[in-house]
Amino acid sequence: MNVSRLDRYLISGLPPFEGLDAADLDTVLQGARSLRVEKDAAIFEQDGEAHSFFVLLDGKARVVKSTVDGQQVIVRYIVPGELLGIAHALARRTYPASAIAVVDCVLLSWPSRRWSEFAAAFPTFGMATYKTVGTRLGDMQTQIIEMATEQVERRVAHALLRLAHQSGRKTDKGILIDFPLSRQDIAEMTGTTLHTVSRLMTAWEEKGLVGSGRMQVCITDPHGLFLLAEGRTGRT
Amino acid sequence: MNVSRLDRYLISGLPPFEGLDAADLDTVLQGARSLRVEKDAAIFEQDGEAHSFFVLLDGKARVVKSTVDGQQVIVRYIVPGELLGIAHALARRTYPASAIAVVDCVLLSWPSRRWSEFAAAFPTFGMATYKTVGTRLGDMQTQIIEMATEQVERRVAHALLRLAHQSGRKTDKGILIDFPLSRQDIAEMTGTTLHTVSRLMTAWEEKGLVGSGRMQVCITDPHGLFLLAEGRTGRT
Numbered sequence: 001m002n003v004s005r006l007d008r009y010l011i012s013g014l015p016p017f018e019g020l021d022a023a024d025l026d027t028v029l030q031g032a033r034s035l036r037v038e039k040d041a042a043i044f045e046q047d048g049e050a051h052s053f054f055v056l057l058d059g060k061a062r063v064v065k066s067t068v069d070g071q072q073v074i075v076r077y078i079v080p081g082e083l084l085g086i087a088h089a090l091a092r093r094t095y096p097a098s099a100i101a102v103v104d105c106v107l108l109s110w111p112s113r114r115w116s117e118f119a120a121a122f123p124t125f126g127m128a129t130y131k132t133v134g135t136r137l138g139d140m141q142t143q144i145i146e147m148a149t150e151q152v153e154r155r156v157a158h159a160l161l162r163l164a165h166q167s168g169r170k171t172d173k174g175i176l177i178d179f180p181l182s183r184q185d186i187a188e189m190t191g192t193t194l195h196t197v198s199r200l201m202t203a204w205e206e207k208g209l210v211g212s213g214r215m216q217v218c219i220t221d222p223h224g225l226f227l228l229a230e231g232r233t234g235r236t
Numbered sequence: 237m238n239v240s241r242l243d244r245y246l247i248s249g250l251p252p253f254e255g256l257d258a259a260d261l262d263t264v265l266q267g268a269r270s271l272r273v274e275k276d277a278a279i280f281e282q283d284g285e286a287h288s289f290f291v292l293l294d295g296k297a298r299v300v301k302s303t304v305d306g307q308q309v310i311v312r313y314i315v316p317g318e319l320l321g322i323a324h325a326l327a328r329r330t331y332p333a334s335a336i337a338v339v340d341c342v343l344l345s346w347p348s349r350r351w352s353e354f355a356a357a358f359p360t361f362g363m364a365t366y367k368t369v370g371t372r373l374g375d376m377q378t379q380i381i382e383m384a385t386e387q388v389e390r391r392v393a394h395a396l397l398r399l400a401h402q403s404g405r406k407t408d409k410g411i412l413i414d415f416p417l418s419r420q421d422i423a424e425m426t427g428t429t430l431h432t433v434s435r436l437m438t439a440w441e442e443k444g445l446v447g448s449g450r451m452q453v454c455i456t457d458p459h460g461l462f463l464l465a466e467g468r469t470g471r472t
Contacts, residue, residue, distance in 0.1 A: 090370025131327035133366075134328050138328075149307040191384025
């Protein structure tokens, strides 16, 4: 995707801007800045001043939170059309986590103070933001529940199914999770170790549930993995 | 607390209504309903239609999420002055979790549709809501991080310190967590078992870090517990 000119078509189909007419979209685009962030670079950094908010136009980002002793947890993945860096909408002055480009990303950014301006002028924009926030709160509650109550095997299965739901692409072999995903990433999403993820993936491959290459995961038997995630089948 | 008449003084000091003048407060109170919820009864239920939002005037509530197989996790505690049941502000039609009275509670409630009306008329009310949401998102991220990376001992220590910070009362013996709190509650907050919590509490009592009775926890050495939570001391 090459953004040489800020045109309405870039944002007119996206959830945050639904219901805005051509003039509204032009208002929104005034002062927007397009940027390209290379794979593995940071879009914004945890604890940094929340100067801007963003919409992802193309690519994939992961939201990562680090602990004081340097451990990392992947909080969620962001797909095209989603807002990110909306700290300002939640009355925060700093970003609570970092956003890292998983592949090359194209984004639009706005100064944070414009968020309130948009929300006041376009109620659907404000509602869309808070719907996003509501979904993320719900997802986090689910993640907490899973971490608190589920065996690691079910947790990892749930995480893969969520990624397939969010970013899956049908192929001959099954549902391919369509971005680079390492076993370490899966460990950081589910609060377990690389060793455990490797052990599980190997067992699941033997059972025909998943196929995995370097940085790639394909769910070859989604129904089987679902039953396992729900605890309705024997453990590996 | 006895709410026989809805008077401004009930809400004028509370964060969601800060900056509202007498006439604004009267507008807010029109159509508000006061209710009393007995200890252990539900204020609202997970997956129920989100018909109302609430402000807690007196008491203490816990927000609890249940899994399909009936396990429970305590997502957070609500203290007086906080909003709850604000599903509508996040474009949800149902409550994502249940709220249970930990002690007898007094609340005010409003029909959910009035949330948008208040937010439009009183921008500080909307901002206060989203600040609450932002804080809760941050807390949940922290909880996810702790569950993903910390040993259970540090997690339990962090949970007790947070409760002491939120609802602690200084006593001769230390900081008393000022509401009924069982070991099972602590297990449900931290994703561990009653057995593990009991083992930890007994060890910590012997070390002089906490004192605990039936449904009561007092932190007798807050600094010691803090060092342990941060991993800066030997393990129990």
